[in-house]
Amino acid sequence: GTGKTATAQQAGEVCTHIRTTIRGLYGARVARSVTIQYGGSMNPKNVKELMAMPEIDGGLIGGASLKAVDFSLVVNYDA
Known part of the structure; x- marks a missing residue:
């Protein structure tokens, strides 16, 4: 990937659209039944903000x- 991540606000706006x-x-x-996922790079630094949207x-x-440590931090992030 590019290593560039959308802001949570930007990602939320796109998912809303x-x-x-x-x-x-x-x-x-x-529309309610479809799961919409952020397609950028989710990591320990941005998972909480992105998933708050x-x-x-x-x-x-x-x-x-x-x-493994980073993967675990993302999967088990603390909401």
Whole structure:
């Protein structure tokens, strides 16, 4: 990846736009049932802020998945 991460605000706005588009195309029930994940690099430094966004249902763990400690910190982050 680029190593560049969107801010939580930016990621949340994009996820909101995606869900709104799905709602417009397929209806509210489908939009509520779809899981929308942040596709940037989630790591121990940004996981809490990203996952605090109500529009973000999960995320891609990029380089952090290569280090057991970092992976564990992301997966088990303290909300």
